Amino acid sequence: MSDRRLFTRRIDLRKGHVELVHGAGGKASAQLFEELFRPAFSNPALDRGDDSACLTMEGGRIVVATDGHVVSPLFFPGGDIGSLAVHGTVNDLAMGGATPRHLTAGFILEEGFPFSDLKRIVDSMAAAAAEAGVTIVAGDTKVVERGKGDGIFITTTGLGILPADWPEPPGAHRARPGDVILVSGTLGDHGTTILAARDDLPLMAPIESDTAPLHGLVSALHAAAPGVRTLRDPTRGGFATAINEICRASGTGALVREPALPIRRPVEAACEILGVDPLYLANEGKLIAIVPPAEADAALAALKSHPLGADAAIVGEIVADEDCFVQVETVMGGRRMLDWLVGDPLPRIC
Amino acid sequence: MSDRRLFTRRIDLRKGHVELVHGAGGKASAQLFEELFRPAFSNPALDRGDDSACLTMEGGRIVVATDGHVVSPLFFPGGDIGSLAVHGTVNDLAMGGATPRHLTAGFILEEGFPFSDLKRIVDSMAAAAAEAGVTIVAGDTKVVERGKGDGIFITTTGLGILPADWPEPPGAHRARPGDVILVSGTLGDHGTTILAARDDLPLMAPIESDTAPLHGLVSALHAAAPGVRTLRDPTRGGFATAINEICRASGTGALVREPALPIRRPVEAACEILGVDPLYLANEGKLIAIVPPAEADAALAALKSHPLGADAAIVGEIVADEDCFVQVETVMGGRRMLDWLVGDPLPRIC
Numbered sequence: 001m002s003d004r005r006l007f008t009r010r011i012d013l014r015k016g017h018v019e020l021v022h023g024a025g026g027k028a029s030a031q032l033f034e035e036l037f038r039p040a041f042s043n044p045a046l047d048r049g050d051d052s053a054c055l056t057m058e059g060g061r062i063v064v065a066t067d068g069h070v071v072s073p074l075f076f077p078g079g080d081i082g083s084l085a086v087h088g089t090v091n092d093l094a095m096g097g098a099t100p101r102h103l104t105a106g107f108i109l110e111e112g113f114p115f116s117d118l119k120r121i122v123d124s125m126a127a128a129a130a131e132a133g134v135t136i137v138a139g140d141t142k143v144v145e146r147g148k149g150d151g152i153f154i155t156t157t158g159l160g161i162l163p164a165d166w167p168e169p170p171g172a173h174r175a176r177p178g179d180v181i182l183v184s185g186t187l188g189d190h191g192t193t194i195l196a197a198r199d200d201l202p203l204m205a206p207i208e209s210d211t212a213p214l215h216g217l218v219s220a221l222h223a224a225a226p227g228v229r230t231l232r233d234p235t236r237g238g239f240a241t242a243i244n245e246i247c248r249a250s251g252t253g254a255l256v257r258e259p260a261l262p263i264r265r266p267v268e269a270a271c272e273i274l275g276v277d278p279l280y281l282a283n284e285g286k287l288i289a290i291v292p293p294a295e296a297d298a299a300l301a302a303l304k305s306h307p308l309g310a311d312a313a314i315v316g317e318i319v320a321d322e323d324c325f326v327q328v329e330t331v332m333g334g335r336r337m338l339d340w341l342v343g344d345p346l347p348r349i350c
Numbered sequence: 351m352s353d354r355r356l357f358t359r360r361i362d363l364r365k366g367h368v369e370l371v372h373g374a375g376g377k378a379s380a381q382l383f384e385e386l387f388r389p390a391f392s393n394p395a396l397d398r399g400d401d402s403a404c405l406t407m408e409g410g411r412i413v414v415a416t417d418g419h420v421v422s423p424l425f426f427p428g429g430d431i432g433s434l435a436v437h438g439t440v441n442d443l444a445m446g447g448a449t450p451r452h453l454t455a456g457f458i459l460e461e462g463f464p465f466s467d468l469k470r471i472v473d474s475m476a477a478a479a480a481e482a483g484v485t486i487v488a489g490d491t492k493v494v495e496r497g498k499g500d501g502i503f504i505t506t507t508g509l510g511i512l513p514a515d516w517p518e519p520p521g522a523h524r525a526r527p528g529d530v531i532l533v534s535g536t537l538g539d540h541g542t543t544i545l546a547a548r549d550d551l552p553l554m555a556p557i558e559s560d561t562a563p564l565h566g567l568v569s570a571l572h573a574a575a576p577g578v579r580t581l582r583d584p585t586r587g588g589f590a591t592a593i594n595e596i597c598r599a600s601g602t603g604a605l606v607r608e609p610a611l612p613i614r615r616p617v618e619a620a621c622e623i624l625g626v627d628p629l630y631l632a633n634e635g636k637l638i639a640i641v642p643p644a645e646a647d648a649a650l651a652a653l654k655s656h657p658l659g660a661d662a663a664i665v666g667e668i669v670a671d672e673d674c675f676v677q678v679e680t681v682m683g684g685r686r687m688l689d690w691l692v693g694d695p696l697p698r699i700c
Contacts, residue, residue, distance in 0.1 A: 006598065006690075023698075025586020025632070026691025030595070049599055051582070052415035052446035054512055054519050062412065065402035066454035066507060068492040096402035104416035106505035108458070140505070142418040144698060148500040155456035155490070157416060157507035162404055169404045232401070236375020245380070248356065249399055282375070340356075341376025348373075348494060 007031045011115060018113040023143025036119060037139060040126040045102075045137040053137035055102060061162035063169070065092030068155040072348040074117065076197045078190075078208030079284075081154060082124035084350060087211045087284055088235065089158040090132045094215035095231040095287065097169045097222070098160030103129060104138040105156050110149035121152065132213035134158070160215075165226065172249035174229035179318040180296035181254060182289045184217060184303050185210070185311040186262045187239050191281025192270045194349050201273065205266035212285030217308045221289060224302030230290035235350055237341040238280040242288055243326050244340045246318075253321025256328045256338065260315045280341045282349045290318060357381045361465060368463040373493025386469060387489060390476040395452075395487040403487035405452060411512035413519070415442030418505040422698040424467065426547045428540075428558030429634075431504060432474035434700060437561045437634055438585065439508040440482045444565035445581040445637065447519045447572070448510030453479060454488040455506050460499035471502065482563035484508070510565075515576070522599035524579035529668040530646035531604060532639045534567060534653050535560070535661040536612045537589050541631025542620050544699050551623065555616035562635030567658045571639060574652030580640035585700055587691040588630040592638055593676050594690045596668075603671025606678045606688065610665045630691045632699045640668060 011031060021028040038047065045053035069085040079087075086103065093100045105125065109118070129136055162169055189210040196203055214233065222228055230250075234242035239261070247254050263278050271278045285308060291299045296314060303309030316329075326338040361381060371378040388397065395403035419435040429437075436453065443450045455475065459468070479486055512519055539560040546553055564583065572578055580600075584592035589611070597604050613628050621628045635658060641649045646664060653659030666679075676688040 020697045051442040068456040070492045092401040106418040142420045150498040155505035347370045
């Protein structure tokens with residue numbers, strides 16, 4: 001590359017704002033890449049500056065997942081849209097049994113968005129990617145006019161490798177009657193954090209998003225319970241929707257024991273005030289695992305021995321049910337139906 | 351999967367609209383996938399309904415590219431945001447020398463967006479993907495409140511394989527002095543179409559977007575000119591910006607002969623009225639190829655023999671220039687500098 005300076009002045013990352021010209025594909029777009037994105041994400045594939053990245057990956061089974069992120073507010077206790085955009089897609093790969101390797105990132109920015117916020121988000125993505133052991137190898141930035149977006153939307157796509165010790169990848173369709181249902185920790189933390197941040201709710205105790213990359217936890221779980229059939233991160237729609245999806249995909253039902261479900265007391269209290277059920281709230285650092293009964297204890301021990309699974313619990317089992325109903329055994333011993341999230345949207349939780 | 355009907359009523363694809371609940375991750379989100387996206391995109395990886403797709407790909411060199419699409423208007427002569435979202439990413443893969451295989455698609459929808467438009471766009475994506483020989487294997491849908499988006503944004507990520515006959519993939523950094531610059535056809539068609547559609551401009555003759563998948567053309571070119579060094583599709587920023595990017599990445603300059611640049615007469619006329627230079631307007635079905643001089647004639651013949659390259663032309667050569675300047679030899683024999691696109695944004699052209 002030539003030494004000739006392409007840009008006469010540097011972008012003002014402290015006081016500047018995104019303008020339409022930064023999405024026009026010309027000199028300003030190149031400058032945004034060179035001065036903001038590339039320093040944060042730098043790696044050989046990205047640095048080449050072509051419109052695609054060429055990656056050397058072992059052959060065989062590549063796992064791919066994609067997730068758009070539109071969370072509001074952009075910054076919240078425990079994370080921000082940047083870390084969330086990394087974890088959301090890394091976790092979709094992890095739930096497919098894959099070792100995450102690479103991410104791509106598509107940014108849709110609104111005219112007027114402060115560079116200081118963009119830099120903070122991009123730095124957070126870079127830190128989350130480094131922690132998760134993935135490189136951001138390709139990207140794209142578009143800018144829409146003021147009032148046609150909402151600050152920043154980030155769509156990430158992840159590429160991973162399915163290791164040979166997963167002869168059949170985990171999948172929702174593989175659950176079968178008798179299997180044991182585990183969760184890796186407390187439910188509803190992320191969703192409650194976002195709702196509380198949005199409503200500026202006074203809390204009885206600080207609540208944080210649980211956003212975290214889960215592939216290390218999956219790896220520990222799989223080593224202890226190689227027969228694990230299904231992994232699912234209960235994001236939008238929460239635990240209730242994820243367990244219903246699993247039952248529907250596998251043609252089974254489920255029986256869940258309410259007292260066994262780990263929910264933090266301040267989350268429970270906030271949900272009562274907000275009038276929402278924590279079982280329908282998004283989690284961003286938790287997983288549901290369906291394992292054969294013989295491996296349940298080993299699976300629980302493996303989860304509990306990992307920092308991200310300290311509060312793991314066995315919460316129920318898969319049962320034969322042609323109607324694919326999920327039932328909850330309540331504290332009082334009665335039973336109630338746990339349906340999918342229906343209506344009452346909780347928009348832009350992730 | 352059970353026979354139990356999960357949804358009591360079908361989505362009204364004719365008169366219905368996207369609501370926030372379709373992005374909440376619950377029953378309505380599942381219904382949107384089952385009744386709109388899945389019928390259009392159906393393939394085994396997608397149909398499994400997990401949050402990731404497991405793909406069997408030959409080992410070695412995987413090429414990945416990502417592109418956000420925010421074009422306005424959504425429908426235009428020659429295409430729409432759906433076909434553009436497929437071609438844009440397929441072409442980024444093709445410019446990397448790859449055979450496109452799979453796409454993922456992330457949709458960000460605005461509350462109130464008509465299902466009829468969504469279905470038309472999704473069907474157009476499905477048709478474009480089928481024509482390009484790629485499958486849409488994973489996706490995601492988010493919904494933002496009315497006024498926080500603009501109908502629909504689509505971010506696609508593509509996965510391709512770099513064939514063994516590209517020992518070194520094509521790249522902008524590989525151009526060197528003496529190389530010949532070719533374009534595969536007329537310039538400015540897409541950008542002019544979008545600008546004319548936006549301004550409702552009366553045209554002297556119909557203009558259409560050139561949006562098309564280019565990997566077949568690349569394949570023909572590469573067979574005839576195996577030494578091809580650089581491929582670039584001149585999208586945002588147009589021919590002028592793309593050739594400057596190539597020069598900057600390779601530390602070279604370029605000399606372009608203006609009379610050789612193929613531009614349709616109605617495009618030229620429309621650009622005069624609009625006060626824009628067609629060399630800065632986006633193309634969505636054209637490529638720039640940099641080839642060693644010994645292969646230039648074979649490259650041109652190969653391009654011309656392909657339906658998408660009928661108007662191909664040799665337009666100049668790469669020269670030694672530490673300043674990385676691109677110069678244009680005008681019709682009158684004079685020379686002018688051809689800079690990157692600077693300022694004057696042409697927002698949301700793709």
